[in-house]
Amino acid sequence: MMKYLILILLLSFEELSAQKDGWYTQGSFKPDERIEFVITNNLDVQREHCPVTITREQFPMIDLHEMWVTIVDPELPSFEGPTAELLRLQGGHQLRAETNGHAIYHQLDDLDKDGIWDELFFQVDMPPNSTKSIFIYLGENIRGWNKHYTHANIGSYCRHQMPFWESENIGWKIWFANSIDVYAKRKPVLMSNQLYMENYDGYAVSAHNHDWGSDIQSVANSFGGGAACLFEFPDHPDSVSMPRYTPKKLQTVPKSYWNAGQVSDTRFAYEVVVNGPVRSIIKIKAFNWDTGNGFYEYEQFYTAYAKQSYCTSKIVYKTILPNTPDVRMGYGFRKKKEEELFVQEGGMVVSGGPESIKDPENIDDRKEYVVDFVGTGLIVRDEYQPEYQFVEDYKGNHTFRIKSPTNNSFELLLASAWSEGVVYNNKEDFMKYMEKTRLEYNNPLQARFNKIHKKSN
Template sequence: MPGRVVCVSMLALLASVLPAQAAASDPWYVREDFKPVRRIAIQIANDLDQHRRATPVTITPAQIPELAGMHELTVTLVDPKGTPRPVPTKEQLAVMGPHGIRQEANGRQLDLQMDDLDKDGVWDELFFQTDLKPRETRTLYLYLGFHQRGWNPHGAAAVIGSYARHMVPFWESGNVGWKLWFPDSADVYGKRKNILVAPQILTQNMDGYAVSYVDPAYGSDIMSVDDSFGGGGIGLFETPGSDHVSRPRFSPNADAVERWNTNQLRDTRYAFEVIVNGPLRSMVRIKTMNWNSGKGRYALEQIYTAYAGHNYATAKVKFDQWQPRGKGVEFAAGIRKKEGETLGLRQGGVVVTTAPEAIRNPDDTDSTQNALRVAYAGAALVVKDSYRARHVSVAQQQGNELFRFPARADGRYEYLIAAGWSEGEVLKTAAGFRDYVVGVAKEYNSPARLAGYAVEARD
């Protein structure tokens, strides 16, 4: 027996999938300069009858108290079934430098994040991604001990920059990204190659509709927002019996023509913050304040998260001020319905809308840029079943697909947005995009979970 169990959590005792002695049977991970003597075997469970690819896994210190307060350089995630890295060549060493991973044995080091979400200097969530077979419970290890080996190329990014004379947040995976040209509704950006483009686009002010002239791999904006909900936006149903939506950008004090909140003192104002910038997930916070809808006053924050290797982002909403003048006010999340829709889905908490499209910058009134014709561009919106939200299609502001959320006492709501296009590396057909969203919706409703853990010490 290469190890002995010194502590088993209540989670592990309750879980029947991996007894402590089975966890201890895996050989210990070693690397040339890293020979840990403590590890935590974690059991990650998939409760679905479907394969999960790069599925998100989140662990908090409350779930594994032994990790509380540990520095990220003292926690190493290892897949015991992964292919160990060989001895690097001299050429590889010259590029990777002293922080590259050396020869491994008994597993493969994986990327993880230990994210400080509330910015108090202490991490709040340990995050990673893994593949899981249907109904599989998989064992991974968190090895404890300081080391500095391991570059982690980013598969997700979040940036805020001055873009065309105003501040714009951008969050993305290598496949697709979202940015807030308007502060309440997201533009969608598609890539032809798996690449991160937000830093280049924002810092160099590259026109999202023309950036492919610089490099075709960069792709293009694929969503015209204008006064719609775009690729994802929020609002309120304030009028009982009506599907009309109140929106922060369209408050009574907003500019009557351009519909921008141009006076920060008497109208809705916004603030943006990058919370996490990769490598596996990236997050931005959008604060909406001083929103006077004419029927109430509100303030809220949204946290959008993009995930490496995926075409979706999740959104969490928390209202800090909720003062409606009337009763029955409900939260709204929505996306723009594709004009000329050729394939769509409206089923339970899932909405998908796709269509062939001639993509053109709506501000290009002089037609200086050619339209980009694509076989399909698509957007999707997913709501968890537990919210009991009701889908409505509204003609308001160019036509949008919305969900009405019953009011919650804690003021918290969640939803998921997704996008794809025929020019991308993945999801090249509308049907493929629809099927992807249906699968993601199942995972969103039943996330991979920590089924148990055991703390082990090496003899």
């Protein structure tokens, strides 16, 4: 009896191993070559929808067309195949029945626009302190529609060009040149294309579709939901310079929320780098920024991620010509007006509380719409040695001064949530999300090439 029990256990183990290590197929797609990468989670926490980036230089071969790459997680359940109705609806590119794992959404992104992809990007779930093999199958495969979970574009919104980037939970846009406006959804949905195509008022967009939510960030002359700055005067540590506020003598028109003329003052240019399906990237260039105490130019990248309520950003200063010593780069966001939640630990600061939402123009007698909770969080990676600084000016802002940039650049993460969303809709859950995200952001998943497999072997 014991002999048969051992045999059954051995067969079961072999079946599990075959599922994990067996060769993936999808309909008529039966590849005979694959690349194995091993992903490592070195944290003692479960990670969901966690970003993985593999650069082209990490590949053993780099001359690969997009349609010759299929990313498979061998631990995910295989798709059983489409119904006749679905196949008729979606046509020949519909995903077919799979074996030995499941194809996952991915992107091969050309970041420098030279026609050659630079990074492979996808997301995975990882148990604590674990490793996972991901297989990249090679061979022409034209099947598999990619649902988009993020969006980025530049639209003409209220008569001026604005960049938008969003996940299904939270969206960001630049209304005041470089300070972020934030909008939140009641249900997971992409909707910024409706905002800029139809030119809907962000404070009244839910009148068109309740799920679309509302703008939740007051900006005016503040840092809003996030903005770059410089600390130019060590003797006045809370004094900041902002690229949309330059000395009056430099302006050809009176100072306002906007910059002055595009020749005489700071100017901005926007570019869509990547638009989905699982990450979207906007690039912002700031030129000709004369603070009165120095001259600066920078490039900034904002990236939205599928299934997350945060975006990340990298700021790279291309020109740094200070007239004063010890100038520090910085970044911050506006303190919540009725702040009930404030946490600052290391490179993380969180502000939250009830929020009165209303079009700031006050054109009629519409009452303010009060929501129980709106939260914003900022994380700067530990490696840049961020120093917290509250800035009283510009309506009060939580900021970080960067002590150790790398090659004149640094990286950060912004997150938001509100009480009418489906996730992190109270201060306790939002703080848990921020604390977990801080751990993950400072300890990104590691991906290493393992080997090339050939079926003939």
